[in-house]
Amino acid sequence: xxxPILKQGDVLIASIQAALSDxxxxxxxxxxxxxxxxxxxxxxIIDLTALDVLDSYATRMIRxxxxxxxxxxxxxxxxxxxxDVAFSMVQLGLxxxxxxTALDLEEGLALLAQEKGVRALPD
Amino acid sequence: MAQLGQHETLTQQLIRExxxxxxxxxxxxRIVGLVPLDLERIGKIKDLVTQHVDxxxxxxxxxxxxxxxxxxxxxxxARLERARQLKRDHLLAMVRGNYDAEYAAQRLELAVLYxxxxxxxxxxxxxxxxxLKNIGLKVMGSFQxxxxxxxxxxxxxKKIAFLDIGIIVDAIVFERERLIRTQQDAIRELSTxxxxxRERLLLLPIIGVIDTxxxxxxxxxxxxxxxxxxxxxxxxxxxxVATIDSKVANHLIxxxxxxxxxxxxxxxxxxxxxxxxSLVALGIDLAKLNTVGDLQGGMEEAEHLLxxxxxxxxxxxxxxxxxxx
Numbered sequence: 001x002x003x004p005i006l007k008q009g010d011v012l013i014a015s016i017q018a019a020l021s022d023x024x025x026x027x028x029x030x031x032x033x034x035x036x037x038x039x040x041x042x043x044x045i046i047d048l049t050a051l052d053v054l055d056s057y058a059t060r061m062i063r064x065x066x067x068x069x070x071x072x073x074x075x076x077x078x079x080x081x082x083x084d085v086a087f088s089m090v091q092l093g094l095x096x097x098x099x100x101t102a103l104d105l106e107e108g109l110a111l112l113a114q115e116k117g118v119r120a121l122p123d
Numbered sequence: 124m125a126q127l128g129q130h131e132t133l134t135q136q137l138i139r140e141x142x143x144x145x146x147x148x149x150x151x152x153r154i155v156g157l158v159p160l161d162l163e164r165i166g167k168i169k170d171l172v173t174q175h176v177d178x179x180x181x182x183x184x185x186x187x188x189x190x191x192x193x194x195x196x197x198x199x200x201a202r203l204e205r206a207r208q209l210k211r212d213h214l215l216a217m218v219r220g221n222y223d224a225e226y227a228a229q230r231l232e233l234a235v236l237y238x239x240x241x242x243x244x245x246x247x248x249x250x251x252x253x254x255l256k257n258i259g260l261k262v263m264g265s266f267q268x269x270x271x272x273x274x275x276x277x278x279x280x281k282k283i284a285f286l287d288i289g290i291i292v293d294a295i296v297f298e299r300e301r302l303i304r305t306q307q308d309a310i311r312e313l314s315t316x317x318x319x320x321r322e323r324l325l326l327l328p329i330i331g332v333i334d335t336x337x338x339x340x341x342x343x344x345x346x347x348x349x350x351x352x353x354x355x356x357x358x359x360x361x362x363x364v365a366t367i368d369s370k371v372a373n374h375l376i377x378x379x380x381x382x383x384x385x386x387x388x389x390x391x392x393x394x395x396x397x398x399x400x401s402l403v404a405l406g407i408d409l410a411k412l413n414t415v416g417d418l419q420g421g422m423e424e425a426e427h428l429l430x431x432x433x434x435x436x437x438x439x440x441x442x443x444x445x446x447x448x
Contacts, residue, residue, distance in 0.1 A: 079386065081384045081385055081386075082350075083343065083346035083347050083349070083350055083385065085384075086346055086381040086382075086384040086385050087339075087342055087343060087346060087381055089381070089384060090342070090377045090378075090380050090381040090384070091377070095380060096384060101383060101384055101385065101386045102386035103349070103350065103353060103354075103355075103385055103386040103387070107353075107355075107386055108386075111386075
């Protein structure tokens with residue numbers, strides 16, 4: 001299942017709704033890299049609220065997506081990691097070092113606005 | 124009637140938890156060396172015991188009454204009445220020759236009663252021995268023509284008595300351990316509170332020893348609270364943790380990393396001079412952690428992160444005096 005990518009102001013929002021196959025993740029990375037350039041977006045939010053498990057490959061892919069977007073000129077915030085997911089990631093030694101995280105979509109948008117000056121809505 | 128029903132389920136629950144199955148009862152019979160010949164011998168004294176059942180049961184409670192340590196039971200009113208009735212049933216069942224799950228359940232009910240009254244095990248054993256002695260005297264009195272036969276019958280009955288003691292001791296110990304288990308759970312729950320002290324700011328005071336189990340609980344609690352309170356900053360105070368070794372440090376780092384994944388930053392406070400030195404000596408890298416000397420400093424740092432400004436009454440903020448709230 002491909003991940004829908006929504007544009008809202010200067011921000012792209014990718015909301016992951018179900019466990020993703022490796023190919024879906026690769027496609028998400030390519031889609032995002034292209035859209036960031038085409039739409040001249042400066043912020044990306046990856047929403048993991050619906051995920052109840054995150055394995056090492058997905059973690060690495062998310063890191064890859066974040067760095068790719070960064071190289072294309074957009075800051076990425078990963079939001080909505082559930083308590084259980086966070087706990088098991090730590091247990092497995094998976095980390096998102098150097099990647100900004102926020103509680104949920106609202107917090108992520110606030111963080112983008114506050115830290116990076118990227119706004120989803122005009123003031 | 125409701126109380127009786129409750130008691131029934133308590134006994135059944137105990138049977139299940141102790142694993143007191145038919146198989147287990149058979150093992151217990153094997154352990155005390157009960158053989159079919161014993162049942163035959165017990166049958167010979169059945170009428171004798173049944174005939175004197177009240178006198179014998181009373182001797183048990185009279186013995187308890189004479190002991191200071193027996194008071195928890197002998198002054199228990201309704202419970203004492205129930206115990207007397209159960210003990211009478213016990214004596215009758217001891218000579219009936221049918222030692223099955225129901226028999227064990229009856230022993231458990233009495234054991235639960237003893238443990239509810241906080242009757243000491245040694246006191247019970249003393250009184251039970253006295254009871255056996257009285258049975259022995261009765262048996263020997265009526266078997267004067269054939270003392271060996273009487274002695275054998277009595278020894279067979281004693282096997283049953285030891286079967287009972289085994290069950291009762293196990294049950295009382297199990298009940299006592301249950302108390303310890305529930306208390307441990309309560310302590311564990313109490314000892315990991317997560318407190319919200321300002322909007323979006325949580326305080327997590329950790330006191331005592333951190334083991335893997337507890338670290339897990341602390342982390343889970345914290346993560347849940349972060350989501351429930353929409354927290355952005357957490358101050359974790361470890362003043363109450365006496366020693367921090369590499370294992371504990373690792374737990375702390377894991378907790379901080381997990382909180383970070385949920386978008387909350389953690390400030391660790393209260394690492395004492397000794398702890399800091401030993402961490403350095405052990406070569407543990409806490410560079411990942413945002414540490415501040417004491418709780419006050421940590422709170423100030425957290426307020427700064429969240430954009431709070433604490434002002435005294437009369438202080439000037441942005442040129443204007445702060446009004447009393």
